[in-house]
Amino acid sequence: MRRKDGRTEGRKLCWAAVGCLLTLSVLPSFRLSAQDTSAIDRGVRIGIVYRPGVRPGVVLLPDRSTALDSVRAILARDLDYSDRFELITLPGGDSIRVSAPAAARAPGARTTAGARAHTGGEAAGLNYPLYQALGADFAIALAAVRDTTQVTIHDVTAGAVRRLLKARLPTATSSQFRMAVHRLADKIVEATLGTAGTAATRVLFVMDGKLYQIDSDGAGFKEILSTKGRAILSPVWDRDGRRIAYMEFWSGHGQLFVQDAATGRRRAVTDGATLDFTPVFSPDGKGLTFSRAIEEGTDVYTFNLRDNCCLQRLTVGRFSDNLSPAYSPDGQRIAFVSTRPGLPQIYVMAADGTDEQLFAPFDYGVTGSSNAPDWSPDGQSVAFHRDVAGTLQVFVLDVRTRTVRQLTSLGRNEDPTWAPDSRHVAFVSDRSGYRQLWVIDMETGRIRPLLQQSGVRLPAWSPRLPETEQSTP
C-alpha cells in the first residue's frame, strides 16, 4: 500500500508536469521521460510478467460518445477488482481530451481498421509519452462499430497497439449484458498480462435458508432457490460451471441435490433418510463426494453421478468424524476434516480413501479447531478457517511446504472459497458488525466487501462461467 501511495503522489506531480507540457507542447517525449520519477519501476515492468507488488498502470480512455459508458464503467471496475492493475483515472474525465496533436509520431505499423476506428475518430495517434508520464503501461480504447464493440489495447511502453478485441455485446437491458462485459474484461486481462481474469464468475451463498448468487463485482444479487420448510446449505459448483450441488436440511435430515445452473432443473442424489452434507463434485464431474452422519459417526462417501450408482465409503472413522471433502484440481487427492486428534483438523488422503495423513500442521492442545477446507484451482494452496482465541480466522496452507499462514485477523472470518485465479478468496466476515461477504486478494492484501446483505453463509465461488450464448463474432 505504501508503494501505491507513493506512486499516486508521483502521478500528481506528473499531472502538474502534464499541464505545463500540454501548454508548451514542445518535444513532450523528452521532457516527460526526464520528469518521470517511476522510470525504474516501468523498466522492470516491460516484460509484462505479473510481479506481486508491481502493478502495471492501465488507463481506460474516455470517449465523446456516451454509448459505451456503462461498458466502460463495468470494465473499469472489473480491472480494478482484478487487483492486477493500477487503475489510472484521468482528471476531468471526458472534458479533457488527452490526445496528442502530434499524431504523426505514431509508427506506421498501426494501420489496422480497428486502430482507426476507436475513440470517436481520434485515429491511431495516441500520445504514448503522455500516458507513459501518467504511469500507464496500457491504454484501453472502446469503440462501437455497428453491432460490435471493439477494444483496442495499447501497449504504452512499446508505443504500439497490442491487441484488438471484438465482442458482440447484448443490449444493456439484456440479462446477459453484464456477464458479456465481464468476459470482455477477462479477455483484456489475458491480452495484457497473459492470464485470464475472473470477472465472469459468480458466488453462490446461503441466507435465511435460501440459495442466492451474486456476480463477482457485487451486482446481480439474485435468489436461486428456496424450499418451504427446508434450509439450503453448502452450495458448490462443478468444475465447468454448468452444475451446482447443495444440501437441503430439515429436522436432522440432509438431502443432496445436483442442479443445472442454466435451467434450474435438479435431481436428488441421496434420499434424505440420513444426514448427508458438504457435497463436492469430483474434478472429472463424474462423482459427488460428501459427508454422511450416521450413528457410528460422520464419514466421507462418494457417489457415481454418471452411472447413478455405486455409493462408496472413503473414510472409516470409528471413533472420529471425517467430513468436508475438497478435491485437489487433478482429482488425485482429497483434503478433509478429521476429528481424530480430538478437535477437527485438516487431513488429506488419496481420492480412493487410502494414505490418510495430516495436512495442515497444528500444535496439539494449542491450535484450535480447523474446518472448511477449499483447494485452490492451481493446486498450490488449501484455504480453511481455524479457531483463534475463540473466533474463526481464514488460513492458507501451502501444499508443497505444508506451512500455514493466517490471512485475516479482524473480526470473525470463515468459510473461504477460491476464485478461479487462485489469488482471490471470498469469505464470510463480521468485521463490519454484520455477517457479510468479503473478498481478499492474496497478493496485495486488499480486502473489499462483495455484498452488503447480512446473515450470509457458506459462499462458493464459481469457475469462469461458460458462455450460454454466442457473444464473440
Place this chain on the structure above:
Amino acid sequence: MTRPLLLVLAGLVTAGVVACGGNPQPATPAPQANADSIAAAEKARQDSIAAAEAAARAREEAERVARQRTADSLAALGRGTEAVRTMLATMIHFDFDKSNIRSDDAGTLDQKVGILQANSNAHIRIAGHCDERGSDEYNLALGNRRATAAKQYLVSHGIDGGRIETQSFGKERPLDPGHNEEAWSKNRRDEFDITSGGDALRQP
C-alpha cells in the same frame, strides 16, 4: 322503606278502583291495606324464589363437583404422564466443541433409563444441537456426536437401541438467540422427544 311500599300499594288500589270505574260502587270506604299481611306475602314469595334459586345452585354445585371429580381423576392421570414426560424431556448440555456426557448430566440420563424401563412401549428421539461459535458444517457432525453420545449412555444402561432415534441440528436451531456464553451454554444441548408410546406413561 315501608312508606314508599305503602304508597305504591295505595296507588295500585286506587288504580284498580279507577279501572273498575264503569260500575261505580257505593261509597264504601276503600279497604284499608293491611300492611303486615302484604309484607308477609311478599316475604313468603321472595323466600320461595330464594329457595328455588338455592336448589338450583345446589344442583349446579353438585354437577360441578361431579364434573370436577371426573376432571380431577383425568388430570391426575395426565399429571402422572406429564410429569414423566417432562422428566424424559429434560435436556442435557455439553462443553464447547465436546460431545462427552458431563458428570452432572449422568443423573438426568439415569432418570431417563428408569422411565424407559418402566415404559417399554416408549420410543424416543435424541436431537443434538450446537452453539453458534463453531463451523456451520462441522456442527452437523458435532450435533450427531452429541445425540449418539446420549444414546450410547442409555444403551449401555440396558435400553434397547432400537427404541432410540438420533438426529443432529447442528447450530441451525438455537434455543437462545443471544451471542454470549449464557446463551451458548444453553444451546449446546441434547433434546429428548417421545416419538411413540407416550400416551400414558408410568412413573419409574
